Amino acid sequence: MKSEKLPEGFTLHCPVPLGDHSTVQLAHGGGGRVMQGLIEGLFLPAFGGPSPRPSPGGKGGLAAIPHDSAVFEAGGARLALTTDSFVVSPLFFPGGDIGKLAVYGTANDLAMAGATPVWLSAGFILEEGLSMDVLRRVVESMAGAAAEIGARIVTGDTKVVDRGKGDGIFINTAGVGLVPAGVEISPARVRPGDAVLVSGDLGRHGIAIMSVRERLDFEGALESDCASLAGLVEELIRSGHEVHCLRDLTRGGLASALNEIARHAGVGIELDEAAIPVSEPVAGACELLGLDPFYVANEGRLAAIVPTEVAGRVLDVMQRHSAAPQPAVIGRVTRRHPGIVEAESVLGVSRILDMLSGEQMPRIC
Amino acid sequence: MKSEKLPEGFTLHCPVPLGDHSTVQLAHGGGGRVMQGLIEGLFLPAFGGPSPRPSPGGKGGLAAIPHDSAVFEAGGARLALTTDSFVVSPLFFPGGDIGKLAVYGTANDLAMAGATPVWLSAGFILEEGLSMDVLRRVVESMAGAAAEIGARIVTGDTKVVDRGKGDGIFINTAGVGLVPAGVEISPARVRPGDAVLVSGDLGRHGIAIMSVRERLDFEGALESDCASLAGLVEELIRSGHEVHCLRDLTRGGLASALNEIARHAGVGIELDEAAIPVSEPVAGACELLGLDPFYVANEGRLAAIVPTEVAGRVLDVMQRHSAAPQPAVIGRVTRRHPGIVEAESVLGVSRILDMLSGEQMPRIC
Numbered sequence: 117m118k119s120e121k122l123p124e125g126f127t128l129h130c131p132v133p134l135g136d137h138s139t140v141q142l143a144h145g146g147g148g149r150v151m152q153g154l155i156e157g158l159f160l161p162a163f164g165g166p167s168p169r170p171s172p173g174g175k176g177g178l179a180a181i182p183h184d185s186a187v188f189e190a191g192g193a194r195l196a197l198t199t200d201s202f203v204v205s206p207l208f209f210p211g212g213d214i215g216k217l218a219v220y221g222t223a224n225d226l227a228m229a230g231a232t233p234v235w236l237s238a239g240f241i242l243e244e245g246l247s248m249d250v251l252r253r254v255v256e257s258m259a260g261a262a263a264e265i266g267a268r269i270v271t272g273d274t275k276v277v278d279r280g281k282g283d284g285i286f287i288n289t290a291g292v293g294l295v296p297a298g299v300e301i302s303p304a305r306v307r308p309g310d311a312v313l314v315s316g317d318l319g320r321h322g323i324a325i326m327s328v329r330e331r332l333d334f335e336g337a338l339e340s341d342c343a344s345l346a347g348l349v350e351e352l353i354r355s356g357h358e359v360h361c362l363r364d365l366t367r368g369g370l371a372s373a374l375n376e377i378a379r380h381a382g383v384g385i386e387l388d389e390a391a392i393p394v395s396e397p398v399a400g401a402c403e404l405l406g407l408d409p410f411y412v413a414n415e416g417r418l419a420a421i422v423p424t425e426v427a428g429r430v431l432d433v434m435q436r437h438s439a440a441p442q443p444a445v446i447g448r449v450t451r452r453h454p455g456i457v458e459a460e461s462v463l464g465v466s467r468i469l470d471m472l473s474g475e476q477m478p479r480i481c
Numbered sequence: 482m483k484s485e486k487l488p489e490g491f492t493l494h495c496p497v498p499l500g501d502h503s504t505v506q507l508a509h510g511g512g513g514r515v516m517q518g519l520i521e522g523l524f525l526p527a528f529g530g531p532s533p534r535p536s537p538g539g540k541g542g543l544a545a546i547p548h549d550s551a552v553f554e555a556g557g558a559r560l561a562l563t564t565d566s567f568v569v570s571p572l573f574f575p576g577g578d579i580g581k582l583a584v585y586g587t588a589n590d591l592a593m594a595g596a597t598p599v600w601l602s603a604g605f606i607l608e609e610g611l612s613m614d615v616l617r618r619v620v621e622s623m624a625g626a627a628a629e630i631g632a633r634i635v636t637g638d639t640k641v642v643d644r645g646k647g648d649g650i651f652i653n654t655a656g657v658g659l660v661p662a663g664v665e666i667s668p669a670r671v672r673p674g675d676a677v678l679v680s681g682d683l684g685r686h687g688i689a690i691m692s693v694r695e696r697l698d699f700e701g702a703l704e705s706d707c708a709s710l711a712g713l714v715e716e717l718i719r720s721g722h723e724v725h726c727l728r729d730l731t732r733g734g735l736a737s738a739l740n741e742i743a744r745h746a747g748v749g750i751e752l753d754e755a756a757i758p759v760s761e762p763v764a765g766a767c768e769l770l771g772l773d774p775f776y777v778a779n780e781g782r783l784a785a786i787v788p789t790e791v792a793g794r795v796l797d798v799m800q801r802h803s804a805a806p807q808p809a810v811i812g813r814v815t816r817r818h819p820g821i822v823e824a825e826s827v828l829g830v831s832r833i834l835d836m837l838s839g840e841q842m843p844r845i846c
Contacts, residue, residue, distance in 0.1 A: 140611040145641030154639060158617060162624040163603070163634040186635035188600060190659060193556025199602035199655055203640045235553060237564035238528070239653045241606070246505040252523060259527040269528040270551035273653075274519060275568045276510030278843060281648040286640075288604045290564055290655030294555060479642060 141475070147367025147413070148472030152376075184225035184364070187295055194295040196231035198222055201288040205479045207254065210324045211339030214287055215257030217415060217481055220344045221366070222289040223265050227349040228362045228418070230301040231293030233265060238272040238289055243282035254285055265344045267291070299353055305360040306381035310449040311427035313420045315348065315440035316341065317393040318370055322412035323401045325480050334401045343416030348439040352420070355433045361421040366481060368472040369411040373419060374457045375471040387447035387459040387469070410459070411472050413480045421449060506840070512732025512778075513837030517741075549590035549729070552660055559660040561596035563587055566653040570844045572619065575689045576704030579652055580622030582780060582846055585709045587654040588630050589729045592714040593783070595666040596658030598632040603654055605639045608647035619650055630709045632656070664718055670725040671746035675814040676792035678785045680713065680805035681706065682758040683735055687777035687842055688766045697769075703762050708781030713804040717785070720798045726786040731846060733837040734776040738784055739822045740836040752812035752824040752834070775824070776837050778845045786814060 143150035185198040202218045223233040238258065242251065262269050320341040327338055345364060352359055361381075363373045370392070378385045394402075394409045402409045416439065422430050427445050434443035447459075457469040508515035550563040567583045588598040603623065607616065627634050685706040692703055710729060717724055726746075728738045735757070743750045759767075759774045767774045781804065787795050792810050799808035812824075822834045 138613050140607045140609060140613060140616060140641055142609050142641050142643065144607065145639050151639060155637075158620055159603075159637055159639075162620045163627070163637070184636075186600065186602075188635070190560060190599075190657075191556040191558025193558060195555060195560075195657070197600055197602055197655075197657055198636050199604045199653065200638045201604040201606050201640045201653060203606060203642050205646075234555075235551065235562055237551075237562055237655050238524075239564045239566040239604075239655070241566050241568060241651055242505045242509065244505060244507050248503050248505060251505065255523055255527045262528070270553070271549075271563050272520075272524055272528070273565045274510050274516060274524075275566045275651075275846075276505055276507050276843070277568050277648060277651075278507065280645070281570075283642060283646040286606055286642075286651065288564065288566060288638075288653035288655075290562075290602050290604070290653075292555075292560070292562055292657060479640075481640075 142478045143475035146472060146475035146478070147372050148474065150474060152471065185229040185231060187229055194297070196226050196229045196293040196295055197290065198225040199288060199290040200225060201286060202481055203283070203286050203479050204325065204481050205283065206328055207250065207284055209328050209340055212342035212415070213254060213257050214285060215254040216261045216342055218287040218289045219258050219261035219265070220342060220415065221481060222291040223267060224345045224364045226291050226293035227346040228301070228364055229295060230299035230349065230353060231295045232350060233267040233291050233293045233346055235292045236262060236267050236269045236289055238269050238287065240272070240274045241282055241286040242274065242276045243284055244276055244279045246284050251285065261344070265346050296353060301359055301362050303361050303377045303380040306377060306383055306421050306449055307360065308383055308449050308451040309424055310360055310421045311424045311445050312374070312385060312387065312447040312449065313422065313427065313430060313434070313443060313445050314370065314392065315418045315434055316442045317395045317398065318365065318414055318417060319394060319398040319402065319409035319412035321415040322477055322480055323398050326405065326477060327401070334397050338397050338401070341414050341416035343439055345416060345418050345439055348434070348437045351437050352430065352433055357422065357426040357430050357433070359420060359422050359430070363419050365414040365417045365419060367413050369413055370419065371410040371457060371469040372472045375469070377421065378457050379455045382454045384450040384453040384455070385447060385457045386450055387457065389459045390462045391444050391446045393442040393444050407476065410469060411476055413477065415481065424448065507843045508840035511837060511840035511843070512737055513839065515839060517836065550594040550596060552594050559662070561591050561594045561658040561660055562655065563590040564653060564655040565590060566651060567846055568648070568651050568844050569690065569846050570648065571693055572615065572649055574693050574705055577707035577780070578619060578622050579650060580619040581626045581707055583652040583654045584623050584626035584630070585707060585780065586731070586846060587656040588632060589710045591656050591658035592711040593666070593727045593729055594660060595664040595714065595718060596660045597715060598630060598656050598658045598711055600657045601627060601632050601634045601654055603634050603637040603652065605637070606647055606651040607639065607641045608649050609641055609644045611649050616650065630711050661718060666724055666727050668726050668742045668745040671742060671748055671786050671814055672725065673748055673814050673816040674789055675725055675786045676789045676810050677739070677750060677752065677812040677814065678787065678792065678795060678799070678808060678810050679735065679757065680783050680799055681807045682760045682763065683730065683779055683782060684759060684763040684767065684774040684777035686780040687845055688763050690845055691770065691842060692766070703766070706779050706781035708804055710781060710783050710804055713799070713802045716802050717795065717798055722787065722791040722795050722798070724785060724787050724795070728784050730779040730782045730784060732778050734778055735784065736775040736822060736834040737837045740834070742786065743822050744820045747819045749815040749818040749820070750812060750822045751815055752822065754824045755827045756809050756811045758807045758809050772841065775834060776841055778842065780846065789813070
């Protein structure tokens with residue numbers, strides 16, 4: 117059957133070189149330039165080839181999607197599909213745990229395409245010897261998170277690897293969401309003149325993880341921002357204001373997310389550094405650890421790019437929603453320096469916020 | 482937002498005890514009774530609760546689904562969703578590799594619900610230090626397998642864990658398939674009097690893996706049966722013959738799959754041992770290793786349960802398809818001893834084929 121079914125003209129692509137990495141580095145999962153190189157050098161050439169079967173109305177395809185979700189049509193419905201594996205260490209951290217993260221993370225990826233998360237899958241890779249009590253706490257946390265956002269875990273899988281070949285629990289969640297008619301949220305819609313907003317203060321998740329991992333005791337409450345953004349996005353869509361692009365600010369933080377958008381949309385982005393909310397404890401911790409909060413991971417914050425004339429009203433919608441604790445307009449999209457993200461300090465000094473180049477904090481999600 | 486959205490009356494279920502396991506054992510991923518205990522004692526009570534949001538035509542729900550796929554409606558389409566993580570060791574084996582396995586495995590799970598696999602996601606968990614060349618071979622193998630079955634890998638994710646916290650490559654694939662109108666394939670449709678068929682000889686995959694892992698050199702070609710069953714199932718559906726239930730015979734083999742069906746359908750199953758195809762090399766290897774081929778994993782074999790009056794014609798369809806190399810009618814569904822699978826030897830001696838109780842071969846898929 118195999119050879120019969122290989123479509124005519126199908127060939128495996130010869131991928132571009134993957135830089136000078138002959139082995140996988142932590143940075144290949146870091147959300148920055150090295151990971152981007154892996155995606156563009158290996159995954160896209162292999163998976164993004166010509167579709168052998170005319171997909172039913174499908175616009176999906178890894179190559180075409182700088183999104184976190186693929187969007188396609190089936191029957192009369194527009195669906196989004198996304199996947200994320202979670203390997204965070206430790207499994208429990210202030211403000212969350214791997215179970216919550218696994219549900220919210222995938223739901224948030226769907227929400228960034230304007231999709232309502234409805235069906236989730238859960239794939240567990242457990243390490244032999246894991247405490248059953250730990251597993252139970254994680255599973256119950258997932259169930260609570262799914263119930264909260266109104267999604268349902270409808271199918272699952274469990275694999276167990278021998279002791280020392282895993283690390284407690286890894287979870288993959290894939291999600292299928294429904295994209296409402298008329299909703300088109302994508303980096304391709306970003307235009308010069310658009311306003312850039314964030315939904316809250318940055319860096320809490322990364323710093324919360326680091327504080328537990330390194331046993332650091334920062335002043336003030338430092339909890340992860342780990343939360344669902346699906347309700348906030350539903351509210352934004354319901355408000356009727358045009359939204360061009362949404363992006364949750366996970367691995368690589370604000371800077372990497374905006375770099376990806378700038379590159380894919382062929383625009384520049386200028387930020388007002390003073391307008392970007394960062395809490396005192398996060399700012400202090402970042403100073404201590406030598407980190408830039410604009411690169412630190414969040415698990416409950418989004419950037420929204422909207423036409424400048426609706427920015428004020430979008431900000432109003434955010435201000436009324438509990439999932440956007442400190443919304444702010446932080447910059448604008450420009451025609452100048454396409455593909456570049458710049459931040460201007462209060463003193464009027466500009467610096468380029470490049471994409472994260474290596475790996476700042478491994479296993480943050 | 483969180484507390485607002487928790488549906489009224491939602492409570493976390495108190496799961497039934499998980500036997501005497503206070504930690505996770507290899508058997509919890511083995512496809513037998515211990516894994517079943519984990520699913521029924523922990524996952525179903527947590528995830529199978531009342532749906533907080535009326536699902537759009539959804540019949541899905543982990544609790545209701547003894548299937549490998551959840552089936553639900555969206556728009557005018559009937560969709561199936563499934564997930565599987567792959568942790569096979571070694572990554573390459575005679576007749577296949579983890580990449581092929583990841584694509585075929587998930588496609589096969591969809592096919593068992595009568596669904597045509599269309600969209601796949603790929604989530605990689607890589608271990609720091611993995612050879613980039615190995616990753617490339619696996620990815621190209623996935624791409625080839627997806628192209629062969631006409632499915633598309635439309636979204637993905639990569640995580641990297643530090644050296645010694647993973648084992649080379651783990652892959653999760655989730656899949657979304659389309660279920661043709663009118664197709665209802667489910668254990669719930671199994672009836673006393675139905676015939677039980679298999680598509681080919683059993684045990685190749687498990688024995689191929691064992692032969693590499695244990696450096697055993699069995700006589701004859703011992704390649705995994707790793708293959709897509711989607712084309713065969715499409716052909717069965719196209720033939721118009723009624724098919725009540727399909728099941729691919731992975732972890733736990735034929736015996737565990739039929740036990741699950743017997744239990745869920747509340748029927749007995751009687752097999753003619755002499756009719757069940759097992760190749761000479763597999764039979765020999767099983768004898769040597771003290772294994773029962775009816776419990777050994779397959780990755781390209783299915784059992785079909787069909788009304789007895791169409792069994793001959795279904796066998797004909799199988800005989801004409803390359804994915805069913807040695808189809809056979811192997812037994813029947815009975816009213817007697819519900820929940821029990823029995824095999825009768827050539828000498829007329831019956832033995833009970835219980836569900837696999839522990840773990841026979843860890844990390845087989």
